[in-house]
Amino acid sequence: MVSESRRSDSTAAQTRDALRDAILGGEYMPGERLVEAQLTERFGASRFTVRVALQDLAGEGLVEVQRNRGALVRKVSLDEAVEITEVRMVLEGLVAARAAERVTDEQASELDEIGLLMRRAVTAGEFRRYSDLNQRLHALIRSIAGHRTADGIIERLHGQLVRHQFMLSLLPGRPQVSLPQHERIVEAIRDRDPAGAEAAMRSHIASVIEALRSMDALGGPS
Numbered sequence: 070m071v072s073e074s075r076r077s078d079s080t081a082a083q084t085r086d087a088l089r090d091a092i093l094g095g096e097y098m099p100g101e102r103l104v105e106a107q108l109t110e111r112f113g114a115s116r117f118t119v120r121v122a123l124q125d126l127a128g129e130g131l132v133e134v135q136r137n138r139g140a141l142v143r144k145v146s147l148d149e150a151v152e153i154t155e156v157r158m159v160l161e162g163l164v165a166a167r168a169a170e171r172v173t174d175e176q177a178s179e180l181d182e183i184g185l186l187m188r189r190a191v192t193a194g195e196f197r198r199y200s201d202l203n204q205r206l207h208a209l210i211r212s213i214a215g216h217r218t219a220d221g222i223i224e225r226l227h228g229q230l231v232r233h234q235f236m237l238s239l240l241p242g243r244p245q246v247s248l249p250q251h252e253r254i255v256e257a258i259r260d261r262d263p264a265g266a267e268a269a270m271r272s273h274i275a276s277v278i279e280a281l282r283s284m285d286a287l288g289g290p291s
Contacts, residue, residue: 084114085122092131092142093231099144103132130229143229150233151281153226158274160219160226161207165254165270166263167214176213177259183209184255191244199244200234206251210258237280250276 088108091097108119123140126132133143145153172180183206190199211220227234237243250273257265 081118081121084112085125097142101142103140162267162271164214166267168210169258169263169266180255
């Protein structure tokens with residue numbers, strides 16, 4: 070009985086994770102209906118398991134469950150994206166400061182390597198690669214910090230911002246603006262300077278907020 074319950078929990082988690090990946094990967098667009106019958110067929114899961122997965126993702130802010138309409142991929146407006154990023158600014162500043170307190174020489178070298186690869190990507194005009202390295206850098210900083218509570222919250226917030234972050238990466242000149250910001254973050258963490266690392270990270274995220282607002286002025290995604 071216990072093993073059967075564990076199997077059910079595992080199946081629900083696998084379905085939730087697979088559906089989350091599909092949403093974050095752009096396979097389902099904001100506002101698109103998530104039809105239970107289609108999801109059960111795609112993921113080989115029962116309707117009950119799919120409903121549990123949808124409720125979990127609603128809790129993460131990725132899905133909206135509406136009465137009489139079922140589940141939809143939740144739309145995040147630019148105004149909400151700004152608010153979410155303001156929360157990220159506080160949390161990621163905390164994480165950067167903690168990373169500066171805990172970083173090892175080996176981890177500092179890894180940060181330097183990613184920073185160098187980011188500079189090469191910008192020089193070569195490889196902005197998709199730069200975006201991937203950007204995510205890798207932030208993930209490494211969170212890993213070094215080891216703040217599980219902040220990390221979990223940041224991950225959930227990141228999921229809600231994927232579409233806007235993709236649009237940001239396409240803004241002309243954006244990588245050239247953010248590269249030196251990331252380099253200052255790396256330098257402060259490498260120098261074991263918590264206050265400097267927090268200030269550099271908050272300055273970087275403030276720049277992201279400014280860029281989001283500029284997208285709003287240009288009529289970006291709503």
